[in-house]
Amino acid sequence: MPNKDLQKSSRTTFSPTMRGKKLALLQKSLPNRLISWFLAHQRQLPWRQTTDPYAIWVSEIMLQQTQVATVVPYFSRFMSRYPTVHELAAVPLEDVLSIWVGLGYYSRAARLHRCAQFICTYLNGRFPSTRTELMALPGIGRYTAGAVASIAFGQSVPVLDGNVIRVLTRLLAIPDNIAAPATHTLLWAIAEKLVPSADAGTYNQAIMELGATVCLPRHPLCSRCPVRGLCQARRRSLQSTLPVKTAARQPRKSFCIAVVIEAAGKLLLLKRPPGGLWSSLWEFPTFHAPTRRSTEKHALRIMERSLGLSVSAVRAIGPLRHQLTHRTFEYHIFHTRMDAAPPHLLLPASDCGRYQDFAWVDTVAQRPCGTITRKIEQAIKAGSVVTARDPNVLASR
DNA sequence: AAATCGGGGTC
DNA sequence: GACCCAGATTT
Structure with missing residues (x-):
């Protein structure tokens, strides 16, 4: 030693x-x-x-x-x-x-x-x-x-x-x-x-x-x-060696599915519980991803089971990476549009904590939300359609 | 003693 | 990408 x-x-x-x-x-x-x-x-x-x-x-x-x-x-x-x-x-x-x-x-x-x-x-x-x-x-x-x-x-x-x-x-x-x-x-x-x-x-x-x-x-x-x-x-020429500090650990990596549900032009946001990450902030419904690469099928099932919404089609966006000091998130985003008026929801139970409330908004700026939520809204607006099965598009990003 | 909690500046 | 930032609190 x-x-x-x-x-x-x-x-x-x-x-x-x-x-x-x-x-x-x-x-x-x-x-x-x-x-x-x-x-x-x-x-x-x-x-x-x-x-x-x-x-x-x-x-x-x-x-x-x-x-x-x-x-x-x-x-x-x-x-x-x-x-x-x-x-x-x-x-x-x-x-x-x-x-x-x-x-x-x-x-x-x-x-x-x-x-x-x-x-x-x-x-x-x-x-x-x-x-x-x-x-x-x-x-x-x-x-x-x-x-x-x-x-x-x-x-x-x-x-x-x-x-x-x-x-x-x-x-x-x-x-x-x-x-x-x-x-x-x-x-x-x-x-x-x-x-x-x-x-x-x-x-x-x-x-x-x-x-x-x-x-x-x-x-x-x-x-x-x-x-x-x-x-x-x-x-003693020690400026570059001081202070002495143990190296930081590698951040944990997590994969999530976020669903952007648009009904009559309004976006569905959910309020995170107090405590933990992004305490009491709003976000698009976000769920732990079952696999590294999520498919449209996963997204549809989540919307059905967790939000009680039957949706016929989604488009995939991303993935978007979001880096924190001790976590790395990879968000796979699925966007769906409905003509009907925003449906009322029973508050869904997500697997990363219970959401407290929901709201239909014109823009995420109407609620306090973290940076990743704004990034996702931007990606939706930009209309960047990147499916996980399209290696050419992925490679060019 | 170690983990958790964000996101950006800087080289 | 790695390191750091006028830290506090919980486990």
Whole structure:
């Protein structure tokens, strides 16, 4: 196990006492250097124009596992629609989800909404201001609590996100696997020691900004780094090897059949159950595929058995692939058109969870739905007819 | 400790 | 295609 030996030996190279000395040095000069760099080089972002805890909170929830550039337009739309926590608490979850569509991790929207209702009902619309109280709220963990407490309330508490992890492991040349909980504990402890007692919010944003724009995962821009003189990784040329992380697992592959049923120009959508993937979002009726390659016959049987609709003909579309971090979906889509008025349905039981409701809509934009549903609607509109038995067409795609 | 939860940016 | 993203929660 050469890998293990390597890690062991490098760990002994950086003893705790040695790290303590380096830490003391960082403690002294890191905050001021980062803050002055930040004040001169920060990006102008909408949530930096305010100290409103509500706005800071919304931005931090959106920024979880989501890049800044992606969040900006969502944040602006969200704040125009719900300028204060009261407007947010007053609307149904469905409305909030419709703003969230495309951003991913939809449970964030549900928890944000629950959180808003709690704050309005029990706290008279006032935000908790301490890390401990914030962490008690749904969807607010240690990172988000630290961010809101420091940025909105000036508390001297740290944050630890992907950016900070990268910066700290490099500054201190920490060779431990960052996927290990023990490493997380170590890094939080280091972050606690480094956060200054004054301007913690600015310092926290500065160290994250450094990670996002200079201390990049690959090919960091060390020549532009304001703290390159303090960096152990740079001294030892370890920038490209830190942080150490176990490789991600291959995503699971799933095959589904989605049926697009059009009746008198209306499309049938079903509402997914709360919890799980695409919680409470709408989609075309979707079912686990019995085989890798679904046929029209499969589609007709599913429509009959699961939806109680007898259909004479369908056309095949796709397949469409949809990639998530830990899943790969292959959608085989079947489209059917009926002249009759939209039939009333008994709520069907799908094999991937019970649908909650159904609706006939002119366009999927009328309900909150995931990106794949929009992709499917586009494919239907484009009228791309690709049958699974037509290798020429498949090959040309 | 590992899995789950999205979708897009980036090289 | 691989890796990453201002993580939280559940199992």
